[in-house]
Amino acid sequence: MSDLTELYQEIILDHNKYPRNYGCLDNYTDKGEGHNPLCGDEVTVYWKLGPEDIKALSFQARGCAISQASASMMTQILKGKSVEEAQELFQLLRRHLTQECEDEEFPEELGELAALAGVRKYPARIKCATLAWHAMCDKISD
Ligand code: ZN
Numbered sequence: 001m002s003d004l005t006e007l008y009q010e011i012i013l014d015h016n017k018y019p020r021n022y023g024c025l026d027n028y029t030d031k032g033e034g035h036n037p038l039c040g041d042e043v044t045v046y047w048k049l050g051p052e053d054i055k056a057l058s059f060q061a062r063g064c065a066i067s068q069a070s071a072s073m074m075t076q077i078l079k080g081k082s083v084e085e086a087q088e089l090f091q092l093l094r095r096h097l098t099q100e101c102e103d104e105e106f107p108e109e110l111g112e113l114a115a116l117a118g119v120r121k122y123p124a125r126i127k128c129a130t131l132a133w134h135a136m137c138d139k140i141s142d
Pocket of ligand 1: 036039040041063064065066067128
């Protein structure tokens with residue numbers, strides 16, 4: 001196992017063990033739910049949208065480490081982003097998790113999400129890695 005693979009696994013395990021922004025959000029403006037029947041993952045994402053950006057996010061989830069870690073990292077990276085920026089990050093993440101950019105390195109703006117690169121080898125897990133993102137971004141797209 002390479003050092004990078006080990007580092008990625010540590011990041012995922014850490015977010016799984018100590019999820020960031022976990023729980024329901026006070027005064028959230030909207031929420032989205034996701035369910036991945038293939039793996040049994042369930043996630044609810046809460047967010048508070050201000051006039052210009054996403055003020056706060058939180059999530060509650062049950063399921064595998066990948067889905068929980070991805071949700072946890074998402075609530076960190078999308079805070080302070082505009083809806084448009086959030087959509088762009090999701091598209092970027094999706095492209096880098098699927099075959100499209102298989103051999104490319106994760107761009108810097110995805111930060112810790114690079115730790116999800118391991119799912120490229122397991123297409124069934126891509127749904128785990130994008131579940132929370134769909135739950136939120138499919139809903140705030142309009
Ligand atoms: Zn899963």
